[in-house]
Amino acid sequence: MKIKKEKIVRTSLIFIAVFALAFLLGSTVIEAAPFQITNPLGPGSATVGDIVDKIIDFLLQVGIPLAVLMYVWAGFMFLTSSGNEIKVKKARQAIIWTTIGLAVLIVGKGFVYVVEEILTV
Secondary structure, eight states, X not given: OHHHHHHHHHHHHHHHHHHHHHHHHHHHHXXXXXXXXXXXXXXXXXXXXXXXXXHHHHHHHHHHHHHHHHHHHHHHHHHTSTTOHHHHHHHHHHHHHHHHHHHHHHHHHHHHHHHHHHHTO
C-alpha cells in the first residue's frame, strides 16, 4: 500500500515538474515570436461573402466533373439495359437526379451572386 502511495506521489511530482517546465518554456517562446494564424483560404478572403464564394467555387469544381461522370454512367446504363424497363427507369432517374444536382449547384452560385449584389448596394 505504501509503495503505491509513493509511486502516485512521485508520478504526480514528475507531471507537475514537466507541466511547469513546458509552461515556462512555452511562454518565453510566445514572447520571442508573436503567434500569427494565416488565412487558409488565401489572401483576400476577409469577409463571409468571400468565404462562401470560395466554398461554392470549390463545390462547382468538384460537382461539374462529377455530373459529367454521372451522365456517362447513365448513358452506359441506357446502352446496357437491353430494353429492360427497370434498367431504363434507373438510367432515366440517374439523368434526372444528375440534372437536378447540377441545377442546384449553378442556381446556388447565382443566388450567392444576387445576395452579394443586394448587400453591397
